[in-house]
Amino acid sequence: MTMTQFNLTGRKALVTGAAVGIGRGYAVALAKAGADVAVVDLDERTGRKTADAIKSYGRNSLFVRCDVTKKDQVEAMLAAVVQAFGQLDIGVNNAGIGILGGDADYPLDDWNKVIGVNLTGMYLCAQAEAKQFIKQGHGGKIINTASMSARICNCNASYNASKGGVVEMTRMLAAEWGAYNINVNCLSPSYILSPMHASTPMEVRARIRELTPLGYVERPEDLYGPVVFLASEASNYVTGVDLLVDGGHTLNAWLTPLSRAVPPRISPEEETVQLKHDLAAMELPFDKNGINETLHPEIADAYRAAFGLS
Numbered sequence: 001m002t003m004t005q006f007n008l009t010g011r012k013a014l015v016t017g018a019a020v021g022i023g024r025g026y027a028v029a030l031a032k033a034g035a036d037v038a039v040v041d042l043d044e045r046t047g048r049k050t051a052d053a054i055k056s057y058g059r060n061s062l063f064v065r066c067d068v069t070k071k072d073q074v075e076a077m078l079a080a081v082v083q084a085f086g087q088l089d090i091g092v093n094n095a096g097i098g099i100l101g102g103d104a105d106y107p108l109d110d111w112n113k114v115i116g117v118n119l120t121g122m123y124l125c126a127q128a129e130a131k132q133f134i135k136q137g138h139g140g141k142i143i144n145t146a147s148m149s150a151r152i153c154n155c156n157a158s159y160n161a162s163k164g165g166v167v168e169m170t171r172m173l174a175a176e177w178g179a180y181n182i183n184v185n186c187l188s189p190s191y192i193l194s195p196m197h198a199s200t201p202m203e204v205r206a207r208i209r210e211l212t213p214l215g216y217v218e219r220p221e222d223l224y225g226p227v228v229f230l231a232s233e234a235s236n237y238v239t240g241v242d243l244l245v246d247g248g249h250t251l252n253a254w255l256t257p258l259s260r261a262v263p264p265r266i267s268p269e270e271e272t273v274q275l276k277h278d279l280a281a282m283e284l285p286f287d288k289n290g291i292n293e294t295l296h297p298e299i300a301d302a303y304r305a306a307f308g309l310s
């Protein structure tokens with residue numbers, strides 16, 4: 001094996017939900033590895049900023065506004081990316097949402113929205129990408145963002161069912177499209193301090209560290225290596241896999257709080273650096289701990305309750 005297997009120079013990629021958070025991290029990682037990257041999102045303001053960031057690494061980029069739940073928009077998005085880049089080699093389907101709420105009274109509309117974006121949206125994007133790969137005739141890489149929520153009960157039924165669905169959908173598509181040299185895999189993060197979770201209070205972050213063998217809260221940066229691996233030749237014989245990147249959180253270690261032998265690789269202060277950087281890039285306010293109290297205030301309370309800290 002040589003390091004050139006991880007080199008993405010000349011590859012053309014698209015990332016959905018790439019305006020902020022995990023998707024933005026994927027887009028930056030692919031660009032740093034050499035790929036040109038289309039930023040696909042609903043939000044034009046932050047999406048254009050991410051496309052500018054990609055260009056600052058010397059790569060080609062464009063922003064394409066697209067609601068991944070709409071088949072016609074997904075097909076138009078794919079056509080726009082291929083028109084700009086001439087081809088597509090890597091499709092990263094990442095746009096996702098969660099709508100909090102207990103399940104006994106959970107509104108059907110909310111269920112449909114979550115399944116619509118997280119499962120149907122990923123299916124529509126994967127379909128459009130596969131059609132393009134089949135047309136080009138030289139295979140391709142599809143990477144879907146699932147979640148550790150496919151394996152542990154940490155959110156609610158709509159979110160966890162959608163992510164479990166992504167894992168099984170990925171396995172089936174991998175089986176079906178292997179015949180075209182298309183690899184289909186998932187990446188499953190744990191709790192990531194994306195803007196989605198920027199209101200997570202400090203005591204909850206401390207509890208997550210206690211429950212995670214590697215001892216720190218995941219950052220989008222922790223997915224850079226895994227996404228480049230799945231997008232590159234280095235993973236040519238890997239398909240249908242759910243690559244869990246969770247610091248060991250889902251090992252459900254019973255020795256909690258886990259005692260540490262040495263300090264974690266990333267300190268609590270370093271954890272927040274990327275988050276502050278991302279929030280600053282989006283011109284969103286945050287305090288000294290990288291906490292944005294206004295973005296998703298309901299998440300702070302839900303987390304406190306889930307971790308028994310309320």
Ligand SMILES: NC(=O)c1ccc[n+]([C@@H]2O[C@H](COP(=O)([O-])OP(=O)(O)OC[C@H]3O[C@@H](n4cnc5c(N)ncnc54)[C@H](O)[C@@H]3O)[C@@H](O)[C@H]2O)c1
Nearest residue numbers: 017019021022041042067068094095096147191192194196
């Ligand atoms: N943050 C976490 O802890 C975590 C953990 C595991 C998995 N995930 C998954 O990772 C993915 C990204 O999460 P994040 O934390 O970066 O979220 P985020 O809310 O910070 O960003 C999501 C992005 O997706 C875009 N988006 C939403 N609906 C869309 C639609 N219909 N069409 C196009 N774009 C749309 C949003 O505009 C936003 O830019 C999601 O699939 C999420 O479920 C997140």
